[in-house]
Amino acid sequence: MKLIKLACLMMAFLLSSYSFADTLMTFSSELNQTRFQSLAKELRCPKCQNQDLADSQAGIAKDLRIQIHEMIEQGKTDQEIVDYMVARYGDFVLYRPKYSAATSILWVGPAAFLIIGLVVFAGVVYRNKKRRAGKAL
Amino acid sequence: MRKLLVFLPFIVFIGLGSVLYKQLGTNPEYMPSALIGKPVPDFKLVSLQTDTVQDQTSLPKQAYLLNFWATWCPTCEMEHAYLRTLAKQGIPIVGIDYKDDKHKAQQWLATRGNPYQWVLTDELGKFGVDMGVTGAPETFVVNSKGIIVYRYQGALDDRVWQEMKGYLK
Structure with a gap:
């Protein structure tokens, strides 16, 4: 019984560490969350060969996810957020290049x-x- | 004309082959900076040495290097000795302590020597994002007009410097 409890606890830790970055993010609406998810899929992690921001564990990808989250909650449009990223990281970050x-x-x-x-x-x-x-x- | 047409696939093959061959061995992680040709973005960062808030006006008026580094970055450790030789040659270097712990950074400079004219702390990495930085070390060349003209991702050494110094004017 104790062993099972321990195993459950370990599992919980394992899961929580994987979703850590995103559990910290709270969205004011479901629409904002959907926008966040689609933007994070639409933008490439600038440090990675071929990974989107949603998928990458790189430090910079995490920072940029936080940045996107902030900008969405500030009421910035998707286009403004994409332009912001392109101004800093170039067309490289776009999966659908202009x-x-x-x-x-x-x-x-x-x-x-x-x-x-x-x-x-x-x-x-x-x-x-x-x-x-x-x-x- | 007909003969040429017969050889067309071969010509295309040679052309494509040589283009692809040229790409072999180039660094696939190389990404041109989006900030080339642009001025250094606005910032308000705390100086590591004086604990005061600094902005654009504190940057050198002549051409200088802007070097992102951190104590958690092993490549920065490798690069540090080379930065010191550059500093000894009188090259102005502004350091950005990127996503780092202030005390560790101060200790690092105390034990290893300080090649920087200024060290500004970018604790959250926001200025790093504004500069399009993806990690550390990264070094930008800013010319005497305050325009970013060159960016290198990775440790500086003699080979890199040969190319980089041409931009420093």
Whole structure:
């Protein structure tokens, strides 16, 4: 019995330490909490290779989560918060980069390559068809 | 023309291959600072040495280094000796004691020597966020007009300094 109690206590400690950062955060409304969660998923941890702020245990990610929480509770809009992060950490923090000259290849590239591929494919099909038609004659 | 078309996939392969090969060995964690070309953001920080609140006006008027460090940071310990050699050469360095304990920081400087003209404490890391810092050590070069011109993440050494000193003017 004692052992079970101890085990329960240890489990509780384990769980509490994982959710520590977020249990400290109280939101004035459910909407604010949802906004916090979506923003923390939308922004990349600047210290990490490919982790969003919600997911990262890095010190800076925790600081930025606290910053987002503060700004939401101050009534800042999502756009203002995103702009704040970009002003300090650059476009790198955005999982959906803004369209600009530097990022245009990311946005246009896949479609452009698809079109090139389709054109080449159509060309090859057309030529083969023509050749076969020529042979048949 | 037809021959060229046959070789097109090969040419694309070579092109792509060389671009990717060039990226090999580069630091994937390198991230350009968003603050290059901008002035040092406003701050009000407490000086570690005099316990007084300092702002922009306390920053050097000539070009200087702005170095984020902390006693909890092992790389800062490695870097410290190099900062001292730079300080001996007369390079002005402003230290930001980043998310640190004041007493530990004072002790650190007392035992290891102080390469800094000023040390300002950023206990909560708010100024660090304003500067786009992701950890310590990080060093910025601020030119004589007060504009941030260069940022390096990691410990300073001879190799890094060769590149960095060109910006210090």
